[in-house]
Amino acid sequence: MASLQTRNRRIAISLVTLVVGMLGLAYASVPLYELFCRVTGYGGTPKIKIAGAPVKKSNGTIEVRFDANTNKALQWHFKPVQVKQTVKLGEPSLAFYRVKNTSANLLTGTAIFNVTPFKAASYFSKIDCFCFVEQTLKPGQEIDMPVEFFVDPEIFSDPKTQEISAITLSYTFYPVERDEDNVDRTLSRKSGSNDEIDS
């Protein structure tokens, strides 16, 4: 039999391999998690169907509400043009958001999005959206931005989503940081403390 020292080393090496493997798994979880969210609509990740063509038509309707948020570090004014729409299932619909650069600088932003209830996400598809690309606004510039989407009629066949009567589509605009953009981050950092308690 090998000496105790050799046997000790052998086990230690396999344990180190285990540790490295777990570390690798932690990093592997990042792309796996993204894939998982995209495939399952987890966390309210809507489907993206640039090709368009809705699956099938139906006479059912559902209410879609629109929500807009802006990260504090981006000095933009961002609002939905319409608060809500009643849309036909399976039919592409168009909605608009209005955004204005209230700062004196050229700013670039990008919007992230999700839908609630989360479980509706796998039946909510975007055909085209301003959020697919970055937006750059000149000082004081105001634009209307479209989003084209449809809701899959299957939403009413799935027992888990049958009871849904309204879906909220939500966006948050974040600054895209480039050195030229002199984004004021300290602004948001200062307001970071928990100001909800006031006694």
Place this chain on the structure above:
Amino acid sequence: MANSVEAHHGEHEHHYPGFFTRWFCSTNHKDIGTLYLWVAMIAAIIGGVMSWYIRAELAEPGLQLISNDPEGRQFYNVLVTGHGFIMVFFVVMPAMIGGFGNWFVPLMIGAPDMAFPRMNNISFWLLAAGFILLLIAAFIDGGPGTGWTVYPPLSSADFHPGRAVDFGILSLHVAGASSILGAINFIVTIFNMRAPGMTIHRMPLFVWAMLITAFLLLLALPVLAGGLTMLLTDRNFGTSFFDPGQGGDPVLWQHLFWFFGHPEVYIIILPAFGIISQIVSTFSKKPVFGYLGMAYAMAAIGVVGFVVWAHHMYTVGFDVNTRAYFTAATMVIAVPTGVKIFSWLATMWGGSIRMEVPMMYAVAFIFLFVVGGVTGITLANSSADLVFHDTYYVVAHFHYVMGIAAILGMFAGWYYWIGKMSGRQYPETLSRLQFWLFFIGVNVLFFPQHFSGFAGMPRRIPDYPDAYAPYNYISSIGALITAVGTLLFFVVLWRTYAAGTRVGANPWGEGATTLEWSVDSPAPWHTHEDLPDMAGKAPAE
């Protein structure tokens, strides 16, 4: 000494190296164990003072101790964070694993030392360095006010722009590396260095507990290390793992953290399980009821512990099926846990019970663990947890089941083994008083928090409406009693070393059958150099 099988060890006495070499370059498992215990005690004082300061602030509504401005509230958050980190990483883990583990695993399996003595020394000093880094973090740029869960976006550069969180991350990295090296050392020691005849199925349950804990550490800590590194690069090097503005997702952090975090609570409590098993058996003068069931119950808890993590994040918006799974999986853990509780009771049943101080602590542990387990089952229900999440109900739950239970396990182990470690017995009356003060203190401290939590009082907030005042006042009185009990422990410690009666190899008599009781007290510097032969003997417990 007369009944020691290793009487010849007296002659090693003069081999002790000088002070610096002995305590700074130590490779001796007992000396390293002692060092770990000292660090844990120092950290316990710091972490304890932080928590008593919090309780003092919470004794009455309004802000009394902290200033009513963002800096003051940040300071409160830093206290909560520091307390959590210190208690988990620098008190319980060093004391249980580094302290008692290093001291008693080699003694119990009949090995002369750990497999890699030098690496053992590195583990200890990494831990010390980690602790210093954490203390530095608290003093720069306002300190880390993230909670021990370090959730982004609060922990991101947007909301913690200074260096404090980076130092905190570094601290955990270093402490984690220390634990990983320690865990490798334990596994190799236990696999390769058992005395002849000490088969896996004859190992004392404390050794089983340490083996399983070591595997949990190896599987869980690298995931935390990975997550922390992502956070570090998000904060400093422009990656965006957790930044939704750049396509990341903060919920991913929660998954990574709790994939580590839930096994972490078992890392904290399994060694206590092992200690309690030794003590219950010793003072009932019976082998543990269902030895194999006890060992494999711990293994089952360890395995299932890796697939329940999302019960900490029910509020992130899982769909109903996911929540149903995590609720069910969490409840499954109650089965092996129940096996342990009932086996301890069955060991005591019909035993010849002696209520020595370690046994009092063991029974207190079982009581607290059951109370915390019951509220755990309540919280496992995702629908109920949506309401309880982040209330004091959760604070009460985890202090009962993990925090205070682990401290009781540590006290139990200390009173049980201090004769072996120091050669002197604790002062009886003072120690009983210490037990009662601490036991009553922690219950008065944490029981009312079930009620304030049930009524909706949020955690991690320095102020509250008047409606919660009575419960908080009682809770703070409990903290005061606990503080006195803790102080008394250090008096007991001092009296033990200064004036404790000297004890022989086995002060507990017939019930204490494990190998550490076969060597002198205090355990000589070298033990088990001639391997004891366990062939044909019954399982240790």
